[in-house]
Amino acid sequence: MPGRAAEIEAESRSWILTCSSCGHQRSYWEIGGVRFKAASAGKKVRVGCPACGRKGMHAVEWRPSER
Numbered sequence: 478m479p480g481r482a483a484e485i486e487a488e489s490r491s492w493i494l495t496c497s498s499c500g501h502q503r504s505y506w507e508i509g510g511v512r513f514k515a516a517s518a519g520k521k522v523r524v525g526c527p528a529c530g531r532k533g534m535h536a537v538e539w540r541p542s543e544r
């Protein structure tokens with residue numbers, strides 16, 4: 478039986494953030510591993526981007542099939 482941590486990781490990896498500055502995409506798991514709530518879909522969060530180095534808005538998208 479999978480642990481609770483693995484379950485949270487799988488869910489966090491399904492949340493994709495897209496940088497509004499350079500278009501770089503990564504999962505929410507990569508920036509901290511804390512789950513978004515379903516209500517976060519379509520919203521934007523302000524985080525740092527490892528690709529362009531800027532701290533800017535990232536679009537939040539739910540992609541459960543992406544692993």
Ligand SMILES: [Zn+2]
Pocket residue numbers: 496497498499500501526527528529530531
């Ligand atoms: Zn970027």
